[in-house]
Amino acid sequence: MARNLELYIAWLLASIGTLLSLYFSDIRHLEPCHMCWYQRICLFPLIIILGVAAYKSFFDITRYVLPQIIIGFLFAIYQIAIQEIPGWEPINICGAGPSCAEKYDIGLGPITIPMLSAVGFFVIGFLLLLSWKRNSRKQMEEK
Amino acid sequence: MRHIKSLVVFTFIVLIVGAGVIYYLCTSELPPAIEVSTEGQPTIGYPKARVHVVVFEEPKCSNCREYNDDVYPTIKKEFIDTNKITYTVIPVSFLPGSMPAAVALLCVYNENTEYPNDEMFFKYLDYIYDHQPDEHKDWATPEKLSEFAKKTSPAIKIENLKKCIEMETYRVQIEKNTAYGKEIMGGVISTPTVYVNGIEVKEITVDGISKLIKEVLEHEGVY
Numbered sequence: 442m443a444r445n446l447e448l449y450i451a452w453l454l455a456s457i458g459t460l461l462s463l464y465f466s467d468i469r470h471l472e473p474c475h476m477c478w479y480q481r482i483c484l485f486p487l488i489i490i491l492g493v494a495a496y497k498s499f500f501d502i503t504r505y506v507l508p509q510i511i512i513g514f515l516f517a518i519y520q521i522a523i524q525e526i527p528g529w530e531p532i533n534i535c536g537a538g539p540s541c542a543e544k545y546d547i548g549l550g551p552i553t554i555p556m557l558s559a560v561g562f563f564v565i566g567f568l569l570l571l572s573w574k575r576n577s578r579k580q581m582e583e584k
Numbered sequence: 585m586r587h588i589k590s591l592v593v594f595t596f597i598v599l600i601v602g603a604g605v606i607y608y609l610c611t612s613e614l615p616p617a618i619e620v621s622t623e624g625q626p627t628i629g630y631p632k633a634r635v636h637v638v639v640f641e642e643p644k645c646s647n648c649r650e651y652n653d654d655v656y657p658t659i660k661k662e663f664i665d666t667n668k669i670t671y672t673v674i675p676v677s678f679l680p681g682s683m684p685a686a687v688a689l690l691c692v693y694n695e696n697t698e699y700p701n702d703e704m705f706f707k708y709l710d711y712i713y714d715h716q717p718d719e720h721k722d723w724a725t726p727e728k729l730s731e732f733a734k735k736t737s738p739a740i741k742i743e744n745l746k747k748c749i750e751m752e753t754y755r756v757q758i759e760k761n762t763a764y765g766k767e768i769m770g771g772v773i774s775t776p777t778v779y780v781n782g783i784e785v786k787e788i789t790v791d792g793i794s795k796l797i798k799e800v801l802e803h804e805g806v807y
Contacts (some may be wrong), residue, residue, distance in 0.1 A: 449588060449595075456599050463603075468610040496592040 447572035448500060451565045452491035458561045459488050465547065465554060474539040476520045480558050483513030487565070503573035510566040517559035524553060614803055617782030618768055622672040625761075626693050626705040630667035634804040635781055635797060637663070638672045640765045642775040643685035643712055644719055651776040651788060652713040658790045663797055673709065676762040678773055684749050685712065685724035686758045691748035692733060692740055704737060711736040726750050 462481055465471045473481065487506060494502035523530045523542045535541040544553050620638045629637075637659070641648045663669045677686035689712075693705040711732050717723040726749040733740045748754075766773040778785040780796045781804075 446588075449591060452592070453595060456595075460599065460603050460606075464606070464610075468607065470615045492592065492596065496589055498588060 445498070445500065445572050445575060447568040447575070448491065448498070448502070449495045451568040451572070452488070452495045454561060454565050454568075455484060455487035455491055458558070458565075459485055461557070465545070469547075471545045471547075471554075472539045474541040474543075475535045476516055476541040477554070479516045479534075480513050480520075480555070480562075483509045483516070483562070484558075500572050500576035503569040507566060507569065510562050510569070514559060514562035514566065517555045517562060520555040521553070521559060524555065614799060615783050618779070618784075620768060620779050620782050621764070622674070624700075625672045625674050626689075626700070626702050627670060627672040628702050628706055629664040629669050629671040631670055633668060633670045635663075635668065635800050636670045636672065637793075637797065638674060638779045640674050640676055640761075640769075640773070640775050640777045641709070642676050642679055642682060643689060643709075644677075644679045644682035644716070644724060645775050646716070646719045648776045649713045649716045652710065655788065655790050655793060659793060659797075662794065668801060669797060673706070674761050674765065675709075675758060676765050676773065676775065677758050678762055679719065681722045681724055683724075683752070683755060683758065684726060685729060687752050687754045688724075688726075688729040688733070688745065688749045690754035690757055691745050692736075694754070695740065695744065704740065708733060708736045708740075 462473075462477075462484065466473050486509070490502065490506055494500075520541055524544050530542060547554060620636075622636070622638055625638075639651075641651075659671075664671050675686050675689045677683045689705060689709060692708045693700050693702070695701060695704070712729075715732060726746050729749055730742050730746050733745050734742055762773060765775075765777070769777060776788060778788055778793055780793070781800050783796060783800065785793050785796055
């Protein structure tokens with residue numbers, strides 16, 4: 442019996458996050474700003490990478506994907522900051538196109554898309570670390 | 585370990601099918617629309633049509649000229665002349681030196697202030713775009729605009745028009761239009777911008793606009 446479900450749940454969250462992101466852009470027609478695209482770049486590949494890893498129970502995958510999860514998380518935090526602190530935007534990454542500081546109303550009150558993104562990256566990263574830790578301890582015991 | 589493999593495959597199928605179903609169910613709806621006010625703006629087509637197309641145009645912009653030369657004739661033939669839509673142009677001005685041209689359009693439109701002449705406005709607008717000099721030249725002078733008006737229709741009283749342009753009679757109205765465009769476009773105005781019942785057209789081509797008009801007509805139960 443597989444006891445290590447963290448990897449599977451992390452993959453599920455990444456998939457749900459991707460679908461949610463596509464839902465906002467393609468069905469609700471909220472145009473993604475540059476920051477959103479950077480976070481998407483960090484998130485979308487996870488559905489393939491974590492999917493294969495979950496299938497193969499390859500818990501070492503954490504080493505490979507943790508960097509991009511941290512980068513995505515930092516982008517999300519930065520975007521939350523420029524949305525919540527009016528007028529604060531030290532580096533203008535957004536360029537032309539939709540404003541990154543503009544909050545889209547997604548019907549969840551004060552919760553914005555980058556907040557969902559930050560929580561998503563955090564939980565995925567946390568679960569991956571957990572599964573990796575537990576697995577390496579198990580391997581140690583086996584030795 | 586076998587369980588987790590089946591679980592992953594099962595989840596994968598559920599996600600794909602679920603996404604497909606949601607996409608199918610949701611995309612049959614039209615994109616979100618905004619309210620576009622057209623009171624007092626030059627309008628042609630069937631006044632009570634269920635579909636209202638609104639275009640923001642700037643007399644000096646070369647993309648507007650392209651729109652008028654390549655796209656508008658087909659829209660006119662297929663939807664305006666067949667009384668399927670109402671069609672409004674909101675003239676704006678933000679390019680350097682275009683204010684006289686924008687004012688001239690409203691001067692022609694309001695030559696008789698009690699009965700604004702929609703047909704004449706569109707005729708004059710067409711003529712301006714057909715003969716529009718380069719965007720970077722400062723061509724929009726009262727003389728040039730009067731000359732255009734003279735060629736548009738002998739019915740336009742040139743002396744009145746010249747006076748109207750020189751006095752910038754409709755400057756305030758043009759500035760209001762421009763501010764309004766900026767407001768509904770979210771801070772940055774661009775032309776041509778086309779709205780079909782308040783839905784912004786993404787791709788300003790014959791196909792892009794016709795497709796949206798047809799979808800909205802269908803949605804309104806006209807087709």
